[in-house]
Amino acid sequence: MTAMADKLDYYEVLGISRTASDREIANAYRKLALKNHPDANPDNEEATLRFKQAAEAYEVLNDAEKRARYDQYGHAGVDGGGSQFHEVEDIFEAFGDMFSGGLFGDLFGGGRRRGGRRQRRGADVRSDVTLDLEEAARGVSKTVEFTRSKSCKTCDASGVTPGSSKQACSRCGGRGQVVQSAGILRVQTACPACQGAGAIISDPCRDCRGQGYTPARVTLDVAIPAGVDDGMRVRIPGEGEPSPDGGPAGDCYCFVSVRQHRLFERDGSHLILRLPMTYTQAALGATIEVPTLDGPYELNIPTGTQPGDVFRVRSQGMPDPRGGARGDLLVQTYIEIPKKLSSEQEALLRDLAELEHANVTPHRKSFLDTIRNYFAPASENGEDE
Numbered sequence: 001m002t003a004m005a006d007k008l009d010y011y012e013v014l015g016i017s018r019t020a021s022d023r024e025i026a027n028a029y030r031k032l033a034l035k036n037h038p039d040a041n042p043d044n045e046e047a048t049l050r051f052k053q054a055a056e057a058y059e060v061l062n063d064a065e066k067r068a069r070y071d072q073y074g075h076a077g078v079d080g081g082g083s084q085f086h087e088v089e090d091i092f093e094a095f096g097d098m099f100s101g102g103l104f105g106d107l108f109g110g111g112r113r114r115g116g117r118r119q120r121r122g123a124d125v126r127s128d129v130t131l132d133l134e135e136a137a138r139g140v141s142k143t144v145e146f147t148r149s150k151s152c153k154t155c156d157a158s159g160v161t162p163g164s165s166k167q168a169c170s171r172c173g174g175r176g177q178v179v180q181s182a183g184i185l186r187v188q189t190a191c192p193a194c195q196g197a198g199a200i201i202s203d204p205c206r207d208c209r210g211q212g213y214t215p216a217r218v219t220l221d222v223a224i225p226a227g228v229d230d231g232m233r234v235r236i237p238g239e240g241e242p243s244p245d246g247g248p249a250g251d252c253y254c255f256v257s258v259r260q261h262r263l264f265e266r267d268g269s270h271l272i273l274r275l276p277m278t279y280t281q282a283a284l285g286a287t288i289e290v291p292t293l294d295g296p297y298e299l300n301i302p303t304g305t306q307p308g309d310v311f312r313v314r315s316q317g318m319p320d321p322r323g324g325a326r327g328d329l330l331v332q333t334y335i336e337i338p339k340k341l342s343s344e345q346e347a348l349l350r351d352l353a354e355l356e357h358a359n360v361t362p363h364r365k366s367f368l369d370t371i372r373n374y375f376a377p378a379s380e381n382g383e384d385e
Ligand SMILES: [Zn+2]
Pocket: 152, 153, 154, 155, 156, 157, 158, 159, 160, 205, 206, 207, 208, 209, 210, 211, 212, 213
């Protein structure tokens, strides 16, 4: 089975009889195209398919010679002669006149694809910058370096060796577009001889090889907003590649990396600080000087602080680059056990241990009881003591 066998009958596609007049064919196509137009049916693949099928049917049936061959031989008669509209854009190219002021009026703004060559925007370029956390917190001006094209001075961006000139393309007569006619259908495409430029360079500039542009190293100062995070991009408008045809330049996107800080870990707009304290500080309470991005801060640790307790220092985190509230500094405590003790410390700790032993014995006993109860049968309970 060939693909052709799956093709729908063109008369059925347009919903007309085999004796339909040219006017009926055009009317039927107009109705279908309006109904299934992609602008009226966004993201509707079925409508797009019907739109394409109708265009294909119309292209054949509206052409007397093709229609005659189709009537006699079916799809085989026009295969290769009829357009295969794979892309909706192709249909606008082929029926551009009809979509703008022609058969359909300007209902869908079909003229947007006509009216001369559209100016293209230059490409975007990338640059990179690496910051310290402090710089990211305050915002900073950084110098970045990257490569982009600049007009060739030798040829004044014309691409032509000075003294010579471009020749108008003979294939398209300098228009850059060629029109292929089939019946009333006009298919307009970029000229294959000059790639749409409309002119041929026979003696290209040696410095830019006819491009009109040469790569150049660019140095720029970028204002990095306060609060910027690792992986964010800062857009520098208009600092990308120049447009190939006089349109606006592209943008430069500056990719930001933020170095890891030795004290602070970032979590969104908050900063996390892991703070060591001694057993005595945790048990007795203390005022500890902690670092913040704005300098030292006196943090009050209450008595009986547990390892892992978190204290919040308001508004000592990172600023929001979009102007929101500043984050907090979250101080998470942990108990540091000394690896070496002075003889005095050891003596005091041993005293403390003895005191604790005496004090906590009842607790300890009940704890041991709990374990015994857990492992031993209930009947033997208490007999060992
Ligand atoms: Zn040049």
